[in-house]
Amino acid sequence: MSEKKCIYMDNAATTKTHPDVVSAMLPYMTEYFGNPSSLYDFGQTSKKAVERARQQVAQAIGCGPEEVYFTAGGSESNNWAIKGVAFANQKKGKHIITSSIEHHAVIHPCEWLVSQGFEVTFLPVDEYGIISPESVAGAIREDTILVSIMFANNEIGTIEPIPEIGAICKEKGVYFHTDAVQAVGHVPINVDEMHIDLLSLSAHKFHGPKGVGCLYVRSNVKIERLIHGGGQERKRRAGTEHVPGIVGLGAAIDRSVSLMYESNMQIQKLRDRLIEGLLTIPHSRLNGHPTNRLSNNVNIMFEFIEGESILLLLNQYGIAASTGSACTSASLEPSHVLVACGVPHDRVHGSLRLTLGEETTEEDVSYVIEILPGIVKRLRDMSPLTPDELRSKK
Amino acid sequence: MYSEQVMDHFMNPRNQGRLLNANGIGEVGNATCGDIMKIYLFIVDSVIEDVAFETFGCGAAIASSSMATELIKGKTVDEAWSLSNKAVAQALDGLPPQKIHCSILAEEAIHAAINDYLRRSDLPERKE
Numbered sequence: 001m002s003e004k005k006c007i008y009m010d011n012a013a014t015t016k017t018h019p020d021v022v023s024a025m026l027p028y029m030t031e032y033f034g035n036p037s038s039l040y041d042f043g044q045t046s047k048k049a050v051e052r053a054r055q056q057v058a059q060a061i062g063c064g065p066e067e068v069y070f071t072a073g074g075s076e077s078n079n080w081a082i083k084g085v086a087f088a089n090q091k092k093g094k095h096i097i098t099s100s101i102e103h104h105a106v107i108h109p110c111e112w113l114v115s116q117g118f119e120v121t122f123l124p125v126d127e128y129g130i131i132s133p134e135s136v137a138g139a140i141r142e143d144t145i146l147v148s149i150m151f152a153n154n155e156i157g158t159i160e161p162i163p164e165i166g167a168i169c170k171e172k173g174v175y176f177h178t179d180a181v182q183a184v185g186h187v188p189i190n191v192d193e194m195h196i197d198l199l200s201l202s203a204h205k206f207h208g209p210k211g212v213g214c215l216y217v218r219s220n221v222k223i224e225r226l227i228h229g230g231g232q233e234r235k236r237r238a239g240t241e242h243v244p245g246i247v248g249l250g251a252a253i254d255r256s257v258s259l260m261y262e263s264n265m266q267i268q269k270l271r272d273r274l275i276e277g278l279l280t281i282p283h284s285r286l287n288g289h290p291t292n293r294l295s296n297n298v299n300i301m302f303e304f305i306e307g308e309s310i311l312l313l314l315n316q317y318g319i320a321a322s323t324g325s326a327c328t329s330a331s332l333e334p335s336h337v338l339v340a341c342g343v344p345h346d347r348v349h350g351s352l353r354l355t356l357g358e359e360t361t362e363e364d365v366s367y368v369i370e371i372l373p374g375i376v377k378r379l380r381d382m383s384p385l386t387p388d389e390l391r392s393k394k
Numbered sequence: 395m396y397s398e399q400v401m402d403h404f405m406n407p408r409n410q411g412r413l414l415n416a417n418g419i420g421e422v423g424n425a426t427c428g429d430i431m432k433i434y435l436f437i438v439d440s441v442i443e444d445v446a447f448e449t450f451g452c453g454a455a456i457a458s459s460s461m462a463t464e465l466i467k468g469k470t471v472d473e474a475w476s477l478s479n480k481a482v483a484q485a486l487d488g489l490p491p492q493k494i495h496c497s498i499l500a501e502e503a504i505h506a507a508i509n510d511y512l513r514r515s516d517l518p519e520r521k522e
Binding site: 304305308346347349381382383384385 | 396401404407424426428429431
């Protein structure tokens with residue numbers, strides 16, 4: 001029997017840490033173990049490494065290094081941005097605007113703020129998952145203190161009109177935060193040109209290590225601390241710096257941004273071939289926007305069958321994929337993103353997300369296109385919902 | 395996440411399909427929740443001579459249907475009625491907590507199919 005294949009198509013869940021990133025990190029786990037807050041040379045070596053990474057992030061998103069704060073990842077950055085701005089600006093107002101397709105790391109802090117006396121507007125999206133800038137403009141009130149709209153959606157890959165939304169927020173004098181966890185390293189970003197005041201990113205989505213990210217905070221933004229304690233990160237985020245992680249983040253963002261154009265061209269070609277191949281399966285539909293989507297995202301709905309059983313069968317063929325967000329796979333709730341896009345309730349369970357990466361090959365794509373129709377057929381033969389014309393003849 | 399038993403019944407489902415001569419059919423669940431189970435019974439002299447299932451759902455739902463049909467095949471209607479969801483889950487060497495409802499669905503689908511048979515035979519339906 002041939003060796004079991006191993007095709008990783010879940011790069012939106014996490015990416016493989018690049019060997020160059022690992023090499024950059026290693027010395028900071030071994031010889032350069034010093035605490036950046038210490039005065040002696042050991043400590044100063046670590047401090048320099050952290051400041052170099054800060055510079056790398058600043059360069060990647062077009063901000064000043066003093067506006068970059070390292071965190072433990074995307075969830076912390078989102079929590080900090082939302083709660084921090086809410087509590088620092090509540091004298092001005094208690095109204096926040098976000099969308100109905102945000103990651104749970106944005107939706108849940110917003111819901112928690114409601115329990116603390118804040119008011120949150122969850123904007124609807126169109127069938128492709130796009131939030132219209134006009135709806136943002138229409139929702140802004142006198143007491144609005146923050147707009148938080150994701151850069152690109154993690155499930156369906158739709159890229160939002162961020163520069164337009166940013167311009168509206170700037171004009172109205174409301175802070176604009178974007179959860180750019182899925183976008184950084186994959187979409188060109190410039191916080192000044194796009195009028196972004198706060199931006200969350202996470203290293204493991206662009207071949208960096210897990211457990212480290214950062215929040216960009218424009219220098220004039222009023223924000224409370226989330227983590228109280230020592231004076232790290234210019235007294236805004238306590239805790240001894242995760243030096244190897246931060247070094248890895250810096251190396252990874254530097255690498256991803258410089259390779260972005262080339263890499264996107266290659267991945268997008270594979271993505272389009274995969275979408276085209278899978279849509280030949282009858283009663284299938286592409287979720288998300290046909291063109292305005294992340295270069296690596298394929299999300300397809302197959303009628304009459306359920307997503308988890310597709311994943312289990314794909315896994316038997318060595319293909320790693322997801323039904324939507326990795327974070328919700330343990331729960332039974334249908335995807336809030338697909339529901340918000342108006343996908344009927346009886347169809348939201350049959351979606352499959354394949355997210356390609358730098359290592360995805362033409363052969364991988366061909367293999368998935370070859371395997372998946374059989375899997376769909378097998379499950380449809382099993383389903384009481386399948387119309388007779390789609391069933392195998394006995 | 396799943397036991398070997400669950401994976402075996404998911405990969406090689408027993409009694410999967412439709413039963414053209416079924417005299418008791420039960421369908422439970424709905425597509426909105428992500429699970430539909432349909433059980434076909436062919437009952438002769440109060441014995442389940444043949445059984446089949448069709449399921450729309452996750453791996454645990456398919457495995458629970460497959461196992462449940464195995465457990466009632468050749469049994470009397472009384473025995474099949476008393477098959478509990480716990481027995482289905484146990485026979486599968488356990489299910490993850492969030493998937494226990496799949497075994498409950500299997501029990502309910504069998505009850506629905508038996509009641510359908512009783513209705514067709516002009517016999518009083520059973521209560522849960």
